[in-house]
Amino acid sequence: MLLIDLARTSAAVAADSARLAKIRHLAELLSRVAPDEAEIAVAYLSGELPQRQIGVGWRTLQDLPEPRQIASATLTHVDDLLSRIKAQAGPGSQAARKDLVEELFRAVTRQEQSFLLRLLGGELRQGALNGVMIEAVAKAAGTPAAEVRRALMLRGWLPAVGAAALTGGVEALRSFRLEVGRPVSPMLAQSAPNVKAALDRLGGEAVALEWKLDGVRVQAHRSGPEVKVFTRTLDDITAQVPELVEAVLALPVDDIVLDGEVIALRADGRPEPFQVTASRVSSKIDTATLRETTPLSVFFFDALRVGGQDLLELPDSERHAALVRAVPEELLTPRLVTADPEEGMAFFADVLRRGHEGVVVKSPGTLYAAGRRGAGWVKVKPRHTLDLVVLAAEWGHGRREGKLSNLHLGARDPESGDFVMLGKTFKGLTDELLTWQTERFLALADGPSDEWVVRVRPEIVVEVAFDGVQRSPRYPGGMALRFARVLRYRPDKRPEDADTVDSVRELLF
DNA sequence: TTCCGACAGTGGGGTCGCAAT
DNA sequence: ATTGCGACCCCACTATCGGAA
Numbered sequence: 251m252l253l254i255d256l257a258r259t260s261a262a263v264a265a266d267s268a269r270l271a272k273i274r275h276l277a278e279l280l281s282r283v284a285p286d287e288a289e290i291a292v293a294y295l296s297g298e299l300p301q302r303q304i305g306v307g308w309r310t311l312q313d314l315p316e317p318r319q320i321a322s323a324t325l326t327h328v329d330d331l332l333s334r335i336k337a338q339a340g341p342g343s344q345a346a347r348k349d350l351v352e353e354l355f356r357a358v359t360r361q362e363q364s365f366l367l368r369l370l371g372g373e374l375r376q377g378a379l380n381g382v383m384i385e386a387v388a389k390a391a392g393t394p395a396a397e398v399r400r401a402l403m404l405r406g407w408l409p410a411v412g413a414a415a416l417t418g419g420v421e422a423l424r425s426f427r428l429e430v431g432r433p434v435s436p437m438l439a440q441s442a443p444n445v446k447a448a449l450d451r452l453g454g455e456a457v458a459l460e461w462k463l464d465g466v467r468v469q470a471h472r473s474g475p476e477v478k479v480f481t482r483t484l485d486d487i488t489a490q491v492p493e494l495v496e497a498v499l500a501l502p503v504d505d506i507v508l509d510g511e512v513i514a515l516r517a518d519g520r521p522e523p524f525q526v527t528a529s530r531v532s533s534k535i536d537t538a539t540l541r542e543t544t545p546l547s548v549f550f551f552d553a554l555r556v557g558g559q560d561l562l563e564l565p566d567s568e569r570h571a572a573l574v575r576a577v578p579e580e581l582l583t584p585r586l587v588t589a590d591p592e593e594g595m596a597f598f599a600d601v602l603r604r605g606h607e608g609v610v611v612k613s614p615g616t617l618y619a620a621g622r623r624g625a626g627w628v629k630v631k632p633r634h635t636l637d638l639v640v641l642a643a644e645w646g647h648g649r650r651e652g653k654l655s656n657l658h659l660g661a662r663d664p665e666s667g668d669f670v671m672l673g674k675t676f677k678g679l680t681d682e683l684l685t686w687q688t689e690r691f692l693a694l695a696d697g698p699s700d701e702w703v704v705r706v707r708p709e710i711v712v713e714v715a716f717d718g719v720q721r722s723p724r725y726p727g728g729m730a731l732r733f734a735r736v737l738r739y740r741p742d743k744r745p746e747d748a749d750t751v752d753s754v755r756e757l758l759f
Numbered sequence: 760t761t762c763c764g765a766c767a768g769t770g771g772g773g774t775c776g777c778a779a780t
Numbered sequence: 781a782t783t784g785c786g787a788c789c790c791c792a793c794t795a796t797c798g799g800a801a
């Protein structure tokens with residue numbers, strides 16, 4: 251199959267806003283693809299590469315050569331080139347990758363270039379990724395979507411599942427099973443503003459509340475003496491977390507898959523800031539020294555397999571019972587089962603007093619919905635707010651093209667009378683607000699603006715919600731807001747009424 | 760007919776390893 | 781030694797479609 255076929259399909263998918271139409275376009279193409287190119291086609295059309303990462307980003311994709319006129323590149327040819335790009339390493343590799351990228355772009359037409367640019371840039375922008383592709387694969391293969399979804403849960407990689415469905419049908423899909431040593435996409439949680447809302451959403455019956463730790467999600471697999479540890483995106487971090495490996499090897503069960511969180515704790519048991527845990531987990535050099543200075547603790551909260559038995563399709567209460575049988579108390583995430591909102595709120599308050607992030611509320615009947623934001627898990631975190639001043643705004647991309655989108659936020663410095671930038675946000679803005687702020691900020695434009703950033707006179711006050719303040723090596727005040735989002739503009743407030751850097755600093759430890 | 764769950768899109772700060780400067 | 785890039789850790793929120801109620 252030719253790349254141009256995919257580029258045309260992608261364009262058709264982007265042109266139709268209806269999901270069912272997108273599915274039709276994708277399924278039509280998938281039904282024509284040869285078995286040996288099925289995985290590539292599913293990957294490309296859902297925004298993935300069979301190679302996963304190839305070391306090419308936005309910078310390498312600048313200044314590309316002119317396209318050719320006649321489309322002739324096959325999927326196999328493109329795939330070979332991408333593999334060669336990924337294989338580059340060592341001195342001279344950046345230039346070599348760039349050369350190969352240019353070779354690739356010289357070999358394709360303008361429409362194919364546009365498709366590849368979005369694919370390699372990681373922003374397909376056709377309104378279809380995994381969710382729509384699951385339906386398209388099911389339609390093209392003539393199998394129920396539920397079978398595709400189930401196989402994806404166990405395999406974690408849609409191109410492989412899609413290729414299996416297209417070539418082997420429902421039988422091939424049913425042959426996927428949980429395999430110890432191969433990661434499953436972890437189940438994710440929805441969020442609620444407070445414990446009461448979370449309980450209401452879960453139907454007001456008895457629920458389990460668990461500590462939400464601000465660390466790194468891990469999935470630990472053990473088969474006999476072999477242990478592997480994976481992150482949320484299924485990357486293997488076994489070598490970076492020896493403490494966890496040892497803890498799993500010490501368990502009395504030797505065929506097990508566990509879900510949990512690793513976190514760096516201080517000597518007094520309180521959590522280190524997220525930055526410390528993240529740094530420790532991503533450091534690959536000299537782990538032996540790091541585990542002395544910054545030891546990691548692990549807390550498990552779910553079990554996907556214990557003693558050779560798969561638990562994914564059992565309710566939370568049964569999975570947790572199996573977890574408790576296999577894992578000693580000190581490795582378990584603290585948990586309370588209750589139907590009483592008062593008790594739940596007290597538990598939440600206690601978690602916060604201990605310095606942790608919040609709670610996850612779980613319905614006892616919930617099955618493990620791998621890779622999905624299941625309705626049975628609801629996280630609750632406290633929220634801070636500040637009144638800040640807009641210092642500048644950046645032009646948006648994609649559906650925000652032509653709108654000023656990303657806001658630069660500043661707190662008042664009472665000493666100098668100036669404003670200290672604390673970060674940016676683009677979240678929480680409705681289309682109406684985007685239109686309004688674009689007009690308003692252009693009228694307030696002031697000072698040196700460039701292609702992307704419009705500086706404005708510091709006159710607009712905006713109420714911003716955020717999760718916390720962290721140390722920043724980037725911003726002048728040495729601190730930045732975590733997960734800032736707009737709540738509302740405050741036309742009733744003047745810049746002099748905005749919160750000060752001192753009040754922000756109080757939230758930093 | 761209305762409601763709501765799931766999805767895609769639009770980006771945020773911080774840190775690492777590696778290659779280039 | 782420092783800088784730039786790619787990748788990945790954490791992530792919130794809105795608009796939209798289409799099936800559920």
